[in-house]
Amino acid sequence: MISEALVDISRLQFAMTAITHFLFVPLTLGMSLMLVIMESLYVTTGKEIYKDMTRFWGKLFAINFAMGVVTGLTMEFQFGTNWAYYSHYVGDIFGVPLAIEGLMAFFLESTMIGLFFFGWDRLSKRKHLMVTLLVAFGSNLSALWILIANGWMQYPIGTVFNPETMRMELENFTQLLFNPVAQVKFLHTLSAGYLTGAIFVLGISAFYLLKKRDSEFARRSFAVAAGFGTVVSVSAIMLGDESGYHVAEVQPEKMAAIEAIWETEPAPAPFLIAANIDEENHDNSFTLEIPYALGLIATRSLDKEVPGIHELVALNEEKIRSGLMSYALLNQVRDKTATIAELAIFNEHIHNIGYALLLKKYVENPVDATDAQIAKAAASTIPKVTPMFWTFRIMVAIGFFLFLLSAYGLYSVKKGSAWNNKWLLRAALYSIPLPFIAAELGWFVAEFGRQPWTVYGILPTHLSVSSLNVSDVNGSLIAFALMYSSLFAVELFLMFKYARLGPSALHTGRYHFEGGKHV
Amino acid sequence: MFDYESLRLIWWVLVAVLLIGYAVMDGYDLGVGIQLPFVAKSDDERRVLINSIGPFWDGNQVWLILGAGAVFAAWPMIYATAFSGMYAALLLVLFALFLRPVGFDYRSKLESPAWRSFWDYALFIGGLVPALVIGVAFGNFLLGVPFHFDETMRSFYTGSLWQLLNPFALLTGLVSVAMLTMHGASFLLIKTEGGIQQRALRTSRWSAMATIILFAIAGYFMMHGVEGFRVVSTIDPSAPSNPLTKEVIHEAGAWMARYEQYPLLWLAPMLGFAAAALVLMLGDKKPGLSFIASGTSVAGIAATAGLTLFPFIMPSSTHPSQSLLMWDATSSEHTLGLMLVAAAIFMPLILMYTSWVFRVMRGKVTLQHIADNDHSSY
Numbered sequence: 014m015i016s017e018a019l020v021d022i023s024r025l026q027f028a029m030t031a032i033t034h035f036l037f038v039p040l041t042l043g044m045s046l047m048l049v050i051m052e053s054l055y056v057t058t059g060k061e062i063y064k065d066m067t068r069f070w071g072k073l074f075a076i077n078f079a080m081g082v083v084t085g086l087t088m089e090f091q092f093g094t095n096w097a098y099y100s101h102y103v104g105d106i107f108g109v110p111l112a113i114e115g116l117m118a119f120f121l122e123s124t125m126i127g128l129f130f131f132g133w134d135r136l137s138k139r140k141h142l143m144v145t146l147l148v149a150f151g152s153n154l155s156a157l158w159i160l161i162a163n164g165w166m167q168y169p170i171g172t173v174f175n176p177e178t179m180r181m182e183l184e185n186f187t188q189l190l191f192n193p194v195a196q197v198k199f200l201h202t203l204s205a206g207y208l209t210g211a212i213f214v215l216g217i218s219a220f221y222l223l224k225k226r227d228s229e230f231a232r233r234s235f236a237v238a239a240g241f242g243t244v245v246s247v248s249a250i251m252l253g254d255e256s257g258y259h260v261a262e263v264q265p266e267k268m269a270a271i272e273a274i275w276e277t278e279p280a281p282a283p284f285l286i287a288a289n290i291d292e293e294n295h296d297n298s299f300t301l302e303i304p305y306a307l308g309l310i311a312t313r314s315l316d317k318e319v320p321g322i323h324e325l326v327a328l329n330e331e332k333i334r335s336g337l338m339s340y341a342l343l344n345q346v347r348d349k350t351a352t353i354a355e356l357a358i359f360n361e362h363i364h365n366i367g368y369a370l371l372l373k374k375y376v377e378n379p380v381d382a383t384d385a386q387i388a389k390a391a392a393s394t395i396p397k398v399t400p401m402f403w404t405f406r407i408m409v410a411i412g413f414f415l416f417l418l419s420a421y422g423l424y425s426v427k428k429g430s431a432w433n434n435k436w437l438l439r440a441a442l443y444s445i446p447l448p449f450i451a452a453e454l455g456w457f458v459a460e461f462g463r464q465p466w467t468v469y470g471i472l473p474t475h476l477s478v479s480s481l482n483v484s485d486v487n488g489s490l491i492a493f494a495l496m497y498s499s500l501f502a503v504e505l506f507l508m509f510k511y512a513r514l515g516p517s518a519l520h521t522g523r524y525h526f527e528g529g530k531h532v
Numbered sequence: 533m534f535d536y537e538s539l540r541l542i543w544w545v546l547v548a549v550l551l552i553g554y555a556v557m558d559g560y561d562l563g564v565g566i567q568l569p570f571v572a573k574s575d576d577e578r579r580v581l582i583n584s585i586g587p588f589w590d591g592n593q594v595w596l597i598l599g600a601g602a603v604f605a606a607w608p609m610i611y612a613t614a615f616s617g618m619y620a621a622l623l624l625v626l627f628a629l630f631l632r633p634v635g636f637d638y639r640s641k642l643e644s645p646a647w648r649s650f651w652d653y654a655l656f657i658g659g660l661v662p663a664l665v666i667g668v669a670f671g672n673f674l675l676g677v678p679f680h681f682d683e684t685m686r687s688f689y690t691g692s693l694w695q696l697l698n699p700f701a702l703l704t705g706l707v708s709v710a711m712l713t714m715h716g717a718s719f720l721l722i723k724t725e726g727g728i729q730q731r732a733l734r735t736s737r738w739s740a741m742a743t744i745i746l747f748a749i750a751g752y753f754m755m756h757g758v759e760g761f762r763v764v765s766t767i768d769p770s771a772p773s774n775p776l777t778k779e780v781i782h783e784a785g786a787w788m789a790r791y792e793q794y795p796l797l798w799l800a801p802m803l804g805f806a807a808a809a810l811v812l813m814l815g816d817k818k819p820g821l822s823f824i825a826s827g828t829s830v831a832g833i834a835a836t837a838g839l840t841l842f843p844f845i846m847p848s849s850t851h852p853s854q855s856l857l858m859w860d861a862t863s864s865e866h867t868l869g870l871m872l873v874a875a876a877i878f879m880p881l882i883l884m885y886t887s888w889v890f891r892v893m894r895g896k897v898t899l900q901h902i903a904d905n906d907h908s909s910y
Contacts, residue, residue, distance in 0.1 A: 068908075079637040082590065083630045089597050092604065093615025094622050098686050100615075104608020105863045112605035112871060115598035116878040121885070124591030128889055130908070131587040135892050175864070177772040179685045180608075182864040479616035480688045489623055496627060500634055507641055520907045 014377055015475060016483060023095050023478045026490045030087045031460075032453055033497050037081035039452045042156060042203060043210015043245075044074040045149035050237055052142050065523070066234055067145070068133070069516045070214060073508060075130065080504050082123075084497070095486065099467050099477035105182045106172050106189065107162055114158035122151025156206070157199050164195025166468050167459070168263045174363055176346045181471060194263060197256045198459070204249035205455060208415060209448040211242030212441070215422060217512050219441035222432055226525040230516050235441075236426045242419030250412050254310060260462075261311035261319065264469060266329075266394055267462035269322045270401040272307055273297055277321040281308025286406070290399050295322065322395050329368065330391035332470075336369030338362040341380050367471040374465075374475045396464045404454045404461075411451040418444055537769040537859075539868040543606045544842070544858040546875055550602050552834045554595035555712070556827045561589040563716015565632070565659020566709065568652055571720065571731045576899050578652055579640060579909060584723035584897045586910045589636060591886060593629075605871050609685070609775065609861040610845050617679050617689030618672075621665050621696055628661035636910050659716075660709065667708025670837045671701030671750075674758060674787070676849030681776060690850060700753055704837075707746045711804075711830050714739035714811060718826040721819035723897050733816045740811040740826070747804055747833055754840070760786025761847040767859050775860045780852040787840050800839050803832030 048067055055063035089111070092100045100107075125147045132141060165172075171188030172181045183189065215238035221231035261268040268274075273288050275295045284306030289299040311319045320328075339362040345351035346359050371390040372379035382390070418440060425431035431438075463469055467477040511518050517526035534542065564585050572578040604611040615622050631654040639651035675698070678691040717736035721729060765779040791797050807829035814822040841847070847855040862868060902909055 075637055076641075079633040082593075082633040086597070086626060086629055089600050090615060090622060090626055093600075093611045094619055095616070097612035097616035100604065100612035101608055101685055101687070104604055104611060105867050108601065108605030108608055108611070108863070109867060109871060112598070112601035113874050113878075115594060115601040116874055116882070119597060120591065120594045120878075120882050123594045124882075124886055124889055126590055127587035128892060132892060133908070175772065178774055178864075183867050183870070186866075186870055479612075479619070480686060481616065481619060485619055489619070492623070492627065496630060500630065503634065503638060507638060511641070518907070 014373070015478060018483045019481065019486065020475050020478055022483060022486045022490060023481075024474065026095060026486060026493060027091060028460075029490070030084065030091060030493055030497070032456065033501070034081070034084035034088055035453060035456050036449060036501075037077050037084060038156075039202075039206035039209035039448065040077050040213060041074070041081050041152055042206030043208065044070065044077070044213065045145075045152045045210075046207055047210045047214055047237065047241060048074060049142075049146050049149045050241065051234075052145050054237075056138050056142050062230060062233060065516050065519055065521060066230065066237075068519055069230075070234070071129065072511055072518060073213075073217075076504060076507050076511065078126065080500065083500060087493070095479050095481070096467070096477050097479035099472065102180045102472050102477070103172075103468055105180060106165060106169075109183065109186070109189070110158045110162040110165075114155055114162075118151050118154035118158060120151075122148055122155060125151060153203060156203055160199040160202055161190060161192065161195045163459075164192045164198050165189055166466075167198070167463060168192060168194040168259075169468050169471050174366060176343060179347075181468075194259050197252060197259055201249060201252040201256050202452075202455075204245045204252055205448065205452050207245035208242060208249050208412075208419075209452060211238045211245060211419060212415060212444055212448045214238035215242060215419070216442045216445035219438040220512070221515055223435065223438050223442065227515050227517075228432070230524070232426075232432060235422070235431065239419050239422035239426055239431075242415070243423045246412065246416035246419050250416060253409070253412060257310050258313060264462070265320050266322075266325050267396065267401070267458075268311060269320065269325055270396045270398045270462060271405045271458065272311075272319070273398050273402045274319060274321040275323060277318050277324045280312070280318045281305040281315040282311070282319040283307055284310065285402075288402065290402060292397070292399055322398075326391050326395060329394040330387060332365045332368040333371060333387050333390055335362045336365035336367065337372075337379060337382070339366045340369035365470075367466075367468075367473070370476055371465065371473050374473065393465050396462050401458060401462055404457050408451045408454040408458065411447050411454075415444065415447060415451075533869065534872070535770065536865040536868075539865060539872065540769060540859055540862050542872060543862065543868055544845075546872075547599070547602055547606060548835065548838045550595060550599040551838075552831050554592075554599050555830050555834045556715070557595050558589070558592040559663075559712040559830055560715045560719040560823075560827075561585045561592050561632075562659040562663045563712040563714070564719060565655045565716070566663065566713050567716055567720070567732070567735055568656050568659070571717075571728060571735055573727070573731075575645070575648060576902055577728055578648075579902045580724055580728055580897050580899060581720065582636060582639065582655070582910045583902065584720060586636065587889065587893045589632065591889065593632070596629075602871070602875075606863055606868060607845065607856075607858075607861055608863060609687070609773070610856055613679055613687040613689070613856065614669075614677075614846055616687065617677060617691075618669060618696060619689075620693040621669060625662045625665045628658050628665075631655065631658035640910050659712075663709045663712045664705040667705035668696060668701045670708075671704030672696050672698075673841060673844075673846055674704070674754070674760075674837065675700060676759075676761060676782065676847040676852070676855075678850040679846075679848050680851040680854050700750075700758060703746065703750050703753065707743065707750055707833065710739050710742040710746050711808070711826075711833055714743050714808065715823075715826040715830050718811060718819070718823040721816050722823055725896050725898060729816060736811060736822070736826075737815070740808045740829075743808045743829065743833075744805055744812075747801070747808075751801060755788055758787065759784045760788070761844055761852055761855060762786040762789070763843070763857070767843075767857070769859045771860070773860050773862050773864075775854055775856050778853060778857075778860065780847070780855050782847075782849070782852045790840065790842070797839050800832050800835040804829050804836060805832075807832060 048071055051063055052067040125144050128144045129148050171185035173184045175182045214234055218231040218235035221227050273290050283302035283304045285300050285302050287301045288297040290297055339359050342355050342359040369379045372382045375386040376382045425434055465473050467474045517524040564581055568581055572581050635651045635655040639648055679687055679689045681687050717732045720732035759782055761780055761782055763780050807825045810825040811822050843857045843859055845856050845858055
């Protein structure tokens with residue numbers, strides 16, 4: 014049997030490397046589009062200051078982008094190095110969006126980024142803007158394909174199990190492509206990324222305004238960021254809500270954990286703002302709730318129930334038993350010795366075979382599982398409630414706060430009061446970490462909430478690992494931790510240095526530290 | 533459109549094209565990195581070298597990312613078995629590659645000589661280690677790698693990192709380092725002038741010589757010593773992918789027998805030798821031609837490895853019959869067909885915009901250029 018320690022440490026390494034990667038991705042997404050906006054202003058107005066803005070924010074973009082590339086390399090290799098059985102089992106499907114991402118998006122983005130930095134004097138204004146646009150287009154498209162891949166792990170449609178090859182195979186590409194979960198996830202993630210870019214520019218511009226330097230530069234940057242931030246925070250919130258609706262529909266276990274619903278409640282279910290969760294006794298001893306709200310979010314109705322954890326566990330126990338019917342016949346089917354009657358049973362239950370695989374964590378051959386083991390496997394289909402409940406709520410709270418911040422910022426810009434409003438400027442500055450935190454929490458809710466599966470209902474995480482020694486993965490985890498923290502420290506150092514320096518870093522002679530007149 | 537058999541053959545060619553594309557395109561970046569400590573003598577000269585590849589390395593590196601992605605999509609079992617089996621080696625490449633994006637971007641953002649010298653070494657390692665280890669990996673593929681499957685198709689690797697570092701594989705690793713150094717030097721002949729160019733010319737000469745000699749020694753070992761693999765059962769090239777249904781033997785001379793059967797295969801190694809010799813002869817007289825020649829030599833040498841293995845991708849030394857072939861370790865017919873459409877649409881586009889970028893950024897990178905663009909260059 015696969016060692017628990019190996020699974021845990023492999024998960025830890027994946028989580029660490031993915032979380033680190035996802036520190037840089039949202040900012041790349043957001044900044045690339047902000048650069049397009051700033052450079053478009055330059056091309057249309059011809060004002061040099063917009064070019065300086067594009068180049069300066071582009072410098073910070075580059076410092077971030079380099080780390081995105083570094084940590085992204087790991088993601089491309091890690092499915093093979095640490096999740097070999099996953100790669101074999103679903104590579105026929107999962108590899109497709111990854112490869113298309115390379116072909117269609119990442120190649121474009123990476124090729125054009127060289128021209129973005131080095132092509133200023135070699136390209137006409139319009140052509141350079143086109144290059145910037147292609148960088149942004151490439152990075153957005155990249156996110157689309159990655160989230161199509163991830164969306165399939167959450168809601169695996171368009172695919173079928175092939176007993177001859179012992180893996181899942183692609184049956185319908187259109188379904189994979191237009192997976193509703195992937196579409197909503199893409200737009201939600203993108204909005205969150207845009208918001209990250211907006212708050213980043215807003216906060217750093219606020220810093221210059223507080224320091225009373227490069228105010229013209231800072232005001233224009235602040236205004237662009239506040240406007241952009243207001244729009245994208247609304248879209249992040251709305252698509253987050255849409256995302257919640259889809260989760261309720263296709264991953265009821267995740268929804269139940271997020272909402273800490275132990276027993277199915279009569280419709281319409283209330284939304285819990287806070288709760289004291291007793292994980293052991295399956296109870297919430299104290300709750301603060303908004304009546305009807307969850308029913309509306311999760312079912313878009315007042316008469317549909319949101320199923321509770323106990324009901325879902327019972328349902329999944331049935332699925333495990335159904336999956337076992339298929340699993341028991343797997344060898345006969347693969348040897349082609351199954352009778353027609355056996356084949357019919359196999360095909361009837363095949364969609365639940367993933368649930369039988371859950372038992373491999375507890376018993377060598379799932380067919381030998383005891384009732385107690387089946388009950389244990391069924392209980393394991395619900396992700397841990399407390400972390401899901403709180404991470405989700407913090408993410409949502411940050412989303413609303415950032416909407417208020419950007420909208421109030423935009424309002425103050427319009428009124429002309431933003432530049433002297435110290436509280437607003439300070440709030441903007443200290444909010445810089447918030448969208449990053451929200452994005453990571455969102456990642457956590459989506460991926461921790463998918464447990465115990467790598468591919469929901471199809472392949473348990475437990476089985477997905479490579480056949481490695483625990484000591485190998487321990488070693489690599491330490492190496493990753495050391496390497497990533499050193500590089501991250503260097504990145505932060507440069508980011509702070511250049512952000513503090515401001516547009517003087519361009520050496521145009523026009524900015525604060527160059528003794529230039531203060532534009 | 534195509535049947536399963538043709539699709540499998542096409543994808544073998546396509547993956548080869550992508551990996552050779554990586555060797556040719558990013559190969560010169562790695563080669564320039566390898567030369568950083570001895571072709572450039574001062575900080576400004578090192579900046580010339582770094583900026584000569586500055587606008588290109590990021591796009592070039594995607595050949596590797598796409599290569600890995602294509603292996604994942606087209607040959608999931610290879611992706612799973614090779615990457616998890618050669619775990620330590622893969623991570624070594626990965627960690628060395630980490631040093632490049634940050635090295636390029638961060639190096640010249642501070643003035644401190646210690647800082648810059650640190651990143652110069654980082655870029656050197658970032659060039660040398662991937663070149664060496666990828667070469668070592670291909671050497672091991674030719675020797676066979678110790679792995680097998682259980683009945684659920686879970687792969688198990690039974691060797692160690694030290695086993696990968698055997699003399700023959702180290703030799704193929706050196707071939708890879710030599711040829712990419714040669715390729716990088718040819719690139720510098722185009723992009724630099726004066727003293728740097730003269731030193732690059734010297735590197736180009738000795739690395740072309742080393743490429744020829746080391747490749748010849750590797751060839752000698754291939755003919756005498758390295759045992760090959762041969763499929764002895766009949767293979768149904770249209771059957772569902774299952775690498776456990778055939779019979780393979782491990783025997784002396786199996787690799788070379790293929791060259792007797794299909795003498796045309798000699799073209800690949802011949803191209804490797806002849807083009808490297810051309811690099812030697814051309815010197816700095818025709819830098820553009822010299823670069824094409826070094827690229828051709830790299831392609832010829834890489835193609836030699838691939839063609840020698842055909843139809844094997846990854847032979848198993850401990851369980852030869854469980855070796856992975858380009859017939860029995862692929863994705864489904866549907867996936868291969870779909871991916872072919874995607875490749876047919878996007879590969880030409882990639883080549884188009886890549887060559888546009890090369891055209892825009894053509895011309896030499898000079899010391900004067902670095903001085904003029906002190907704050908916007910790498």
